[in-house]
Structure formats: structure tokens, C-alpha cells
Amino acid sequence: MPGMPPSPSSPRFAYLGPEGTFAEAALSRAIATAGGRRDPQPSVAAALAAVRSGDADAALVPLENSVEGSVPATMDGLADGDPLVITREVYLDVAFVLAVRPGTAPAAVRSVASHPHALAQTSGRLAELLPGLSPLPSASTAAAAAAVAAGEVDAAVCAAIAAERYGLDTLVDDVADHPGAVTRFVLVSRPGPLPAPTGNDKTSLVAIVGDRTGALLELLREFAVRGISLTRIESRPTRERHWFYSFSMDCEGHVADSRVGEALAALHRVCDDVRFLGSYARADGRENRAVPPESSDEAFVEAGQWLAGVRAGEI
Numbered sequence: 001m002p003g004m005p006p007s008p009s010s011p012r013f014a015y016l017g018p019e020g021t022f023a024e025a026a027l028s029r030a031i032a033t034a035g036g037r038r039d040p041q042p043s044v045a046a047a048l049a050a051v052r053s054g055d056a057d058a059a060l061v062p063l064e065n066s067v068e069g070s071v072p073a074t075m076d077g078l079a080d081g082d083p084l085v086i087t088r089e090v091y092l093d094v095a096f097v098l099a100v101r102p103g104t105a106p107a108a109v110r111s112v113a114s115h116p117h118a119l120a121q122t123s124g125r126l127a128e129l130l131p132g133l134s135p136l137p138s139a140s141t142a143a144a145a146a147a148v149a150a151g152e153v154d155a156a157v158c159a160a161i162a163a164e165r166y167g168l169d170t171l172v173d174d175v176a177d178h179p180g181a182v183t184r185f186v187l188v189s190r191p192g193p194l195p196a197p198t199g200n201d202k203t204s205l206v207a208i209v210g211d212r213t214g215a216l217l218e219l220l221r222e223f224a225v226r227g228i229s230l231t232r233i234e235s236r237p238t239r240e241r242h243w244f245y246s247f248s249m250d251c252e253g254h255v256a257d258s259r260v261g262e263a264l265a266a267l268h269r270v271c272d273d274v275r276f277l278g279s280y281a282r283a284d285g286r287e288n289r290a291v292p293p294e295s296s297d298e299a300f301v302e303a304g305q306w307l308a309g310v311r312a313g314e315i
């Protein structure tokens, strides 16, 4: 697959498991035609570690949800540690069911578990359906379903496919507070050849700005002056020094595009640190904004030729 280091045999894909997670469904979509081995992992951190160690060629992990926002384990796991790059993004509709062991009556439900992101997306409905219960966090929605099957918990908030996979009954369909949520997953690999530009790409990066007035404005200006639109920006604690933040962001365009490459080079000059997190095909169904003529690759080539002429004393 583009952007992935060559693998001696068929590629190995780590994902947030066990079987039946939304991450597994997103992986099936990402590698529909690619084949390869699937290795469920107990956490996002474990899935990323498997890629870093070489046990897996790529990992499919959740990055952000349209209702609940970013997934901290993924944001921080990509910002720290040995570099990894995103080679692909996948958007998946997420709908949750309340699943129980067959024969469990609603009144018999005394505990409910799920992934914290799923619990956050269903907290209102759960409070109505199961008043007085404090939901328990689990490593994933499918891990919660497996815990119900094992008799460790009475109910799970999970995908319908996980309920089926673990032999559970659906007590309530669609328990989301805001139905129609979408989760954005990313496929990440060790750095290698980048996916080729498609003309409708995104680039992701993490930047740490200096501790001085206007530093964030300087960073943003490098995108604005080159006609590059940002599609996401959020701050995360660096965790190395208290109250110091990094900015995780996505912009339109591919690092092979002159304007994006120049913006990243400029960030490298004005920021304390910049980590490139990949350029990959945009998959949210939207088209990048039209590039202003003065920011096109042709305009950069022409300007470079003009400058070379000036330096050669031709003007």
C-alpha cells in the first residue's frame, strides 16, 4: 500500500481490538482489497507500539469523533515517541446499542461498561435508561461486549456487530445522545515513501511554538500567506513542562505541493519544534479549496526562476 514500508510477507495491521470494535470496521474499509494479517491490540498505545517495534506494518487507530472531539491516546501517541506518519484517513458512522446477555431484563442491569469516548456520546441516554448507574470505562466498545459475555458486567455500549460477535442481545438500539456521529480513523506507519499527491490531500503536523508574544499568530500566518486552509487545530499539553502546549493541526494540500512544503519549512524556522505527521488523500467527502493563483506550484516555479536570474546577475 502507498506510504507503507515494504513488508517481506503480507502486511500486518494492528488495530484497537478485540474483534468487533469500530476500529476493526474502519480497518476493513481501509484495506478492503489489500489483504494482510489483522492483529487486535488491547489499546491505542499498544497498536502504535506494535508499529514502532516492527511487529506490525501499520496501525488503524481512532483520531477524533464528530461529537466527542479528539482521542487523546492517539493525539499524544503520535506527538511523542519515535515518529509515525498517517498514510490514510477513514471516516466511519458510529451507532451504539445497549447489549446484554440473552434473557437479561432491563431491571436486572446493575452495571454498564464501554470505551470512555462511547460513554461520553451516550451519557444522557444511559442516565435516562439506567438511572443511578455509574458507567465503567473499558479499553474499547468490543472489550465491554466481551466483558458482558464473560459475566463481568451486565451491559455494554457497543457496535451492533460486537453484540452479535459476542452472542449478546440488543436491549436498546441507537443509544447515542446525538445520532449520526462519525469517527475519523487514521492508518499510521513508520516513516517511508509518502502516498503520492492526489490533488485532494491533507497534511497533518504537530508544532510547539516558542514562549513569546505572537508565536501562535506567526505559525498561523505561514499558512495564511500561502493560501493554505487549516481543517483542524487544537492544543494539547506537551506533558514535558507544565502549561506548555503543542498545536496539533491538519491543513489542505500535500507536502509535495510547493506552498505546503514552504509553509512547513517556515514553521521549522519559527517554531521550537515541528513534527510532520503525514500527507494523505482527503476522505471526508469534501474538496480542498481552490488554490489562489499566486500560491500554485507554477507560481512558485516561476518565482524561483526569476530569483535565480536575479542572483545570476541577469536582471
Ligand SMILES: O=C(O)C(=O)C[C@]1(C(=O)O)C=C[C@@H](O)C=C1
Pocket: 016, 020, 021, 022, 023, 024, 062, 065, 071, 094, 115, 117, 118, 139, 140, 141, 142, 183
Ligand atoms: O472502542 C471502539 O470500538 C473504538 O474503535 C474506539 C472508539 C474511540 O476511541 O472513539 C471509536 C469510535 C467510537 O467513537 C467509540 C470508541
